[in-house]
Amino acid sequence: MAHIQLTGVSIDFPVFTARSRGLLNTVLGLPRREKARVESSGLRQVSVHALRDVNLSLRPGDRVGLIGSNGAGKTTLLRVLSGVYEPMQGELNFGGRVAALTDIMLGMDVDATGYDNIIMRGIVMGLTRRQAMDLIPSVETFTQLGEHLQLPVRTYSQGMLLRLAFAVSTSVVPDILLMDEMIGAGDAQFFSQAKDRINGLIEQVSILVLASHNEVILKSFCNRALVMKDGRIVMDGPVDEALAFHNLEQGVLQ
Amino acid sequence: MLAWRFWCFMGWNDVAKQYRRTFLGPVWITFNTALFIVAFGLIGAQLFKYPADWYLPYFCAGHVLFGYFSALINEGALTYIASDAFLKQTPYPKMAFVFRTVFRCTILMLHSAVIVLAVLLWAGRLGDVQWGALLGASLMTLLAATFTVAILGGLAARFRDVTVALGSLMQVSFFVTPVLWVPDQLTERAQWVVHLNPLALFLELMRSPLMGSVPSPSSWGAALGVILLLALIFFWQYVAIRRRIVYWL
Numbered sequence: 001m002a003h004i005q006l007t008g009v010s011i012d013f014p015v016f017t018a019r020s021r022g023l024l025n026t027v028l029g030l031p032r033r034e035k036a037r038v039e040s041s042g043l044r045q046v047s048v049h050a051l052r053d054v055n056l057s058l059r060p061g062d063r064v065g066l067i068g069s070n071g072a073g074k075t076t077l078l079r080v081l082s083g084v085y086e087p088m089q090g091e092l093n094f095g096g097r098v099a100a101l102t103d104i105m106l107g108m109d110v111d112a113t114g115y116d117n118i119i120m121r122g123i124v125m126g127l128t129r130r131q132a133m134d135l136i137p138s139v140e141t142f143t144q145l146g147e148h149l150q151l152p153v154r155t156y157s158q159g160m161l162l163r164l165a166f167a168v169s170t171s172v173v174p175d176i177l178l179m180d181e182m183i184g185a186g187d188a189q190f191f192s193q194a195k196d197r198i199n200g201l202i203e204q205v206s207i208l209v210l211a212s213h214n215e216v217i218l219k220s221f222c223n224r225a226l227v228m229k230d231g232r233i234v235m236d237g238p239v240d241e242a243l244a245f246h247n248l249e250q251g252v253l254q
Numbered sequence: 255m256l257a258w259r260f261w262c263f264m265g266w267n268d269v270a271k272q273y274r275r276t277f278l279g280p281v282w283i284t285f286n287t288a289l290f291i292v293a294f295g296l297i298g299a300q301l302f303k304y305p306a307d308w309y310l311p312y313f314c315a316g317h318v319l320f321g322y323f324s325a326l327i328n329e330g331a332l333t334y335i336a337s338d339a340f341l342k343q344t345p346y347p348k349m350a351f352v353f354r355t356v357f358r359c360t361i362l363m364l365h366s367a368v369i370v371l372a373v374l375l376w377a378g379r380l381g382d383v384q385w386g387a388l389l390g391a392s393l394m395t396l397l398a399a400t401f402t403v404a405i406l407g408g409l410a411a412r413f414r415d416v417t418v419a420l421g422s423l424m425q426v427s428f429f430v431t432p433v434l435w436v437p438d439q440l441t442e443r444a445q446w447v448v449h450l451n452p453l454a455l456f457l458e459l460m461r462s463p464l465m466g467s468v469p470s471p472s473s474w475g476a477a478l479g480v481i482l483l484l485a486l487i488f489f490w491q492y493v494a495i496r497r498r499i500v501y502w503l
Binding site: 013014016021022023024079082083084085086088099100102103106107109111112120123124126128129152 | 264267342414416497500
């Protein structure tokens with residue numbers, strides 16, 4: 001059964017200076033003067049606290065919106081949930097197939113044809129070649145790209161490229177779907193088709209986590225929201241309340 | 255084996271990409287290499303006073319293999335750095351990227367390997383090739399290459415000067431590794447250059463079967479020793495940094 005459980009998860013990013021980024025400097029030791037200065041300012045181990053003591057439990061049926069200003073830790077949390085950042089502190093348990101739709105063009109090659117790209121994108125998402133080939137008819141119908149699919153993707157317009165990436169990326173139904181901002185694409189007509197397709201996908205997944213700044217999108221897709229601030233979850237509750245809480249905080253700041 | 259579908263495909267696609275950009279793709283590089291090998295091979299034979307039908311295959315095999323080692327080391331360092339978009343989106347097993355690099359470099363090397371076979375055929379030495387020993391040597395080289403790529407990839411992700419340092423190191427290694435010259439030409443006192451050079455070790459391991467002789471037991475032993483050492487470093491490093499790599503990208 002799909003679930004995600006975070007217990008006391010903290011994520012720190014080491015901040016490397018030009019000095020600590022180099023092997024030579026690290027092995028030979030920092031020059032003495034430099035070392036003294038770094039120590040005296042108490043910055044020996046410089047790191048950014050991206051997430052602090054996050055506890056979270058996601059169950060089937062959860063449609064979670066992530067709210068927070070830039071730098072609050074939304075993207076980092078999504079990456080922890082996807083398994084990319086394995087926590088050094090705290091624990092992550094999850095069950096089910098996770099898919100992150102953060103970069104829907106990942107694995108695509110502009111010099112390859114549309115058909116090749118369907119297969120490449122499919123394999124990058126974890127399909128077998130055969131399963132990826134099986135996507136072709138539905139992608140053909142959805143994108144309406146016709147003969148363009150036989151041409152290298154570099155000849156596509158931005159909208160066509162997005163349509164193709166979108167079509168393939170939304171063809172695979174995971175148990176847990178993670179999104180950083182809603183993916184929307186192309187002209188008005190395509191946008192409504194895209195909306196139907198993403199609605200269909202979201203209905204089928206067991207858990208959705210969606211980070212967004214758009215209140216309308218959050219309200220229409222989510223049934224639970226987390227407000228993040230400085231790497232902490234400061235509120236966990238219904239979407240309306242969370243949005244109100246967040247807006248109030250922002251208002252106070254201004 | 256660790257998302258083999260993914261790395262086989264990605265490695266293969268890296269090669270296919272080059273074919274897509276130009277019609278001849280890597281074959282073009284093969285032509286270049288062939289031209290260089292024939293040109294220098296004939297001159298080198300005169301310079302070092304070896305018969306051309308011995309020196310040309312010797313240099314040819316050396317050049318192709320050294321190019322392979324050099325690609326493995328230089329591109330190995332970029333293994334994780336160049337795949338950051340993938341690593342930041344999906345928790346692929348880290349080793350998949352190592353295999354991808356080794357796979358790609360090997361496929362590209364096999365393009366040039368055709369020249370080696372052609373030169374051996376021309377020199378009438380194709381019949382002397384010790385295929386069994388060559389297979390064994392290739393497997394050992396692949397094993398060593400996999401560990402090396404993994405170690406360098408992790409190191410270079412953390413310390414960004416490693417990539418640059420390796421680039422210059424490999425340029426120098428070309429001259430201290432017997433690619434152009436033959437170890438016998440060195441004086442007794444300078445032999446350590448070859449004996450302490452792991453690149454020379456694996457080069458000889460693969461080149462001597464091509465030249466018709468089976469490597470000595472001490473060569474096999476030394477290669478095994480290097481592999482064990484690399485394996486040890488690899489496991490130690492893998493346990494220590496496997497989870498941290500993504501944080502460094």
